[in-house]
Each structure stands twice: as C-alpha cells, then as structure tokens.
Amino acid sequence: MFGGNSNWRGPIWFPANDLLIESLQKFHHYLGDDFKVECPTGSGQWLTLWEVTIELSQRLIDIFLPNAAGDRPVYGGISTFQENPHWQPYLLFHEYFHGDNSAGIGASHQTGWTGLVAKLIQQYSPYIPPQG
Numbered sequence: 001m002f003g004g005n006s007n008w009r010g011p012i013w014f015p016a017n018d019l020l021i022e023s024l025q026k027f028h029h030y031l032g033d034d035f036k037v038e039c040p041t042g043s044g045q046w047l048t049l050w051e052v053t054i055e056l057s058q059r060l061i062d063i064f065l066p067n068a069a070g071d072r073p074v075y076g077g078i079s080t081f082q083e084n085p086h087w088q089p090y091l092l093f094h095e096y097f098h099g100d101n102s103a104g105i106g107a108s109h110q111t112g113w114t115g116l117v118a119k120l121i122q123q124y125s126p127y128i129p130p131q132g
Helices: 014-031 049-062 079-083 116-124
Strands: 036-038 046-048
Touching: 014 049, 014 116, 046 049, 049 116
Parallel strands: none
Antiparallel strands: 036 046
8 A cells, every 4th residue: 555565564574463462461460361352353252451462472483383284384485494394493583574375584594583483482381382
C-alpha cells in the first residue's frame, strides 16, 4: 500500500514480539490467572495472559525448529539450507520473517535482536513440551 519493503508493515519482527510478550507478562502479574482472553481470536479457547505468552513464544521458537517435514521455516524454500547436510544444522538470524511461512527475510546476521529467541527458549523451556 505504501510501497517498498518494510519490517514495520506485517512481517514477524523479534523486537516488537519480545516487547509484546514482556507487556503481557506484566499484565498477567497484575491481573492474575482469573483474567483470560480468547486465543487465537475466534477459537473458543480461553487462556491466561501467561499462557498467551507461552503460545507466542512457541510460535517464535518454531521458526527455527524442524517441522513435521523436517524443514526449518526460517530457510523458506532455499533447498541448500533445507537439504544439504553441511548447511542443515546452521541457523541464520534474519532481520525479520515472512508473516505467512516464517521464512527469513532481510539481512541474515541479526544476532542482536533475533538472538532474543535464546531468551525465549531459556524463559519458556519449562513450559513448552519438548520436540519429538
């Protein structure tokens, strides 16, 4: 609509998501477990704000984990990273990610803000079931 590519208009951007998660944590601390919201909207599933932070964190972490097909969403359709055993174990920390398929977009060396995924893994690992 406004032309050009911008990480402020749609794609997944780690700093904004991290700020949202931290804000929801603070609201949960204040409002407690009795306050629930529908997540996702229209699902009929009601979660505490803490449970919403777990859901959001899992979605961000899943960008880097192999899916059911064994592909990492971060690599999108780049077959070299998806299929070549020399590249498969290495992760790229992109500037931001595609909103529909989570493929990495922009610079691939953003260990500063995209490295926030390490904080999410550390913080939420006790609450997220292990990948099988």
